[in-house]
Amino acid sequence: METLAGDRIVSDAAASRRLVVLIALGDAARAERLAATFAASDDLLPVVAGGGRADVAIVDDRSGGAVPAFMPRVLLSGRAGGEGPAGEVFAVMPTGADDLLVAAAARLAAAGYRVTGEGRSGHHEDFRAGEGEPFEDDVLDEHAARPALSPREAEVLALLAEGAPNKVIARRLNISVHTAKFHVAAILIKLGAANRTDAIAIAMRQGLVLV
Amino acid sequence: MSDFNLNAFSQAVADLAAKATPALASFATHHHRTASAFHWSDGYFVTAEEAVEAGEEIELTLASGGTVKAELIGRDPSTGVALLKPADAAGAPVLAKADAVRPGNIAIAIGNSQGSALAVSGSVGEVGPAWRSMRGGTIDRRIHLAVGAGGRFEGGPVLDAKGAVIGMLLFGPRGRALVMPYETIERAVATLREKGHVARGYLGAGLHPVRDRDAHGAMVMSLDDAGPAKAAGLSLGDIIVAWNGEAVHGPRDLIRRLGPDSAGASVTLGVVRGGEQRDVSLTIGEKPLS
Numbered sequence: 001m002e003t004l005a006g007d008r009i010v011s012d013a014a015a016s017r018r019l020v021v022l023i024a025l026g027d028a029a030r031a032e033r034l035a036a037t038f039a040a041s042d043d044l045l046p047v048v049a050g051g052g053r054a055d056v057a058i059v060d061d062r063s064g065g066a067v068p069a070f071m072p073r074v075l076l077s078g079r080a081g082g083e084g085p086a087g088e089v090f091a092v093m094p095t096g097a098d099d100l101l102v103a104a105a106a107r108l109a110a111a112g113y114r115v116t117g118e119g120r121s122g123h124h125e126d127f128r129a130g131e132g133e134p135f136e137d138d139v140l141d142e143h144a145a146r147p148a149l150s151p152r153e154a155e156v157l158a159l160l161a162e163g164a165p166n167k168v169i170a171r172r173l174n175i176s177v178h179t180a181k182f183h184v185a186a187i188l189i190k191l192g193a194a195n196r197t198d199a200i201a202i203a204m205r206q207g208l209v210l211v
Numbered sequence: 212m213s214d215f216n217l218n219a220f221s222q223a224v225a226d227l228a229a230k231a232t233p234a235l236a237s238f239a240t241h242h243h244r245t246a247s248a249f250h251w252s253d254g255y256f257v258t259a260e261e262a263v264e265a266g267e268e269i270e271l272t273l274a275s276g277g278t279v280k281a282e283l284i285g286r287d288p289s290t291g292v293a294l295l296k297p298a299d300a301a302g303a304p305v306l307a308k309a310d311a312v313r314p315g316n317i318a319i320a321i322g323n324s325q326g327s328a329l330a331v332s333g334s335v336g337e338v339g340p341a342w343r344s345m346r347g348g349t350i351d352r353r354i355h356l357a358v359g360a361g362g363r364f365e366g367g368p369v370l371d372a373k374g375a376v377i378g379m380l381l382f383g384p385r386g387r388a389l390v391m392p393y394e395t396i397e398r399a400v401a402t403l404r405e406k407g408h409v410a411r412g413y414l415g416a417g418l419h420p421v422r423d424r425d426a427h428g429a430m431v432m433s434l435d436d437a438g439p440a441k442a443a444g445l446s447l448g449d450i451i452v453a454w455n456g457e458a459v460h461g462p463r464d465l466i467r468r469l470g471p472d473s474a475g476a477s478v479t480l481g482v483v484r485g486g487e488q489r490d491v492s493l494t495i496g497e498k499p500l501s
Contacts, residue, residue, distance in 0.1 A: 033243060098241050099243075160501075161501060162498075162499065162501060163286075163408065163499055163500075163501030194261075195241065195261055195264075196264075197260065197261055197286075197288045197501075198261075200288075200501060201288075201345060201346065201466075204418075204462065204466055205418075205420075205462045205463055205466065206419070206462075207417040207418050207419045207432045207433065207462070208417070209417070210413075210414075210415055210416060210417050210433065210435050210438065211413075211414050211416055211417070211418050211462065211465060211466055211469060
């Protein structure tokens with residue numbers, strides 16, 4: 001059932017109308033790049049300022065009160081742990097998050113999900129060695145909240161761990177490539193991973209992927 | 212004063228960079244950035260594994276400015292090496308292998324961004340012994356750089372004062388520039404050309420870090436019915452605390468030991484069950500590392 005629902009959200013949004021995303025960032029260059037990425041997608045319509053209603057807003061630490069309180073928002077925060085305004089549905093992501101991840105978070109926030117990362121550095125850690133005891137790192141892992149993946153996301157993660165590209169994940173799970181990408185992006189956000197390789201490493205350390 | 216000629220030095224560095232440039236290529240990576248790649252041998256290019264998206268077609272921009280489609284032959288997250296095969300890379304030179312380097316030796320990082328040549332010089336900051344990466348790769352030497360190379364240099368070669376390759380530039384934690392040594396890349400390339408992937412050791416267990424008084428270990432949270440851990444009699448709740456007599460501090464430590472060379476090895480694990488430690492012998496399985 002999970003699967004059907006997930007697939008429907010994506011296809012309906014694309015079929016009926018585009019999701020209107022208000023980009024209200026203090027960083028104008030970033031806003032421009034995000035708008036370009038969104039405009040290139042099938043289902044997102046970026047608006048940069050003013051009037052009209054939007055389905056979801058992208059804000060940063062400097063956006064202030066530019067966005068109505070009731071509007072779901074994705075906060076790009078430079079602050080560790082990213083504590084955002086309480087109340088409305090929103091997602092918190094690091095400032096440097098990939099544009100496609102921000103797009104995925106916008107879809108999730110508009111659909112009513114609340115998404116928060118683990119407040120990790122987002123840095124690739126595979127080549128850490130010799131500094132800090134491994135034990136200290138394991139304590140960090142121990143205290144990290146284990147992210148709750150949906151059953152479908154767990155299936156996608158297992159395929160990711162086998163090195164499957166989006167096309168193969170789509171074929172194996174009988175979903176569209178678009179939907180596979182959507183699930184992968186959601187997994188990266190939930191794990192606080194910088195990329196696929198990082199996601200697999202984090203998932204292995206948290207017991208989400210068999211070692 | 213000595214007869215050192217600063218201009219001659221400057222020209223020599225620029226000449227070394229220019230000489231290597233035809234071996235370089237560039238491609239688009241995440242965040243609208245570019246990364247570098249360089250010709251290894253036989254028309255194969257190497258680059259930084261983390262810069263390459265899985266399953267996406269890669270378009271390399273060669274030093275000439277021309278573009279060419281490239282196939283991803285395979286990736287090795289344990290050494291950070293990805294291997295690319297462009298449809299046509301005629302004329303790309305093969306760079307020589309550098310002799311051993313010492314701290315303080317000049318290092319020149321070379322890159323390419325959309326056809327434009329990049330070079331920055333500095334020095335080798337540290338040369339240490341072999342180490343093991345988080346994903347269990349054996350890295351022949353720990354080479355850190357004191358070179359101001361940014362993200363566009365990632366995946367590019369680092370040259371010595373003769374213009375020979377010390378290794379490939381990668382970024383470690385906190386953005387520190389490090390060099391994947393030539394020999395390590397050479398092994399990864401050989402494996403990827405042969406098999407298209409690198410193996411990892413497989414236990415078939417989901418693990419979680421635990422501490423039991425002073426002991427630290429990895430608790431078994433789930434088991435693959437067909438995996439080596441299950442076959443050896445491990446149960447949910449068992450805590451793995453040792454690997455061939457050496458303490459295992461947790462999942463990170465265990466994953467580090469389950470690198471490519473662990474596949475097929477016979478290992479004795481120290482396992483705590485009900486407060487008592489016992490030894491469990493098993494043969495490590497094999498999975499593609501991704």
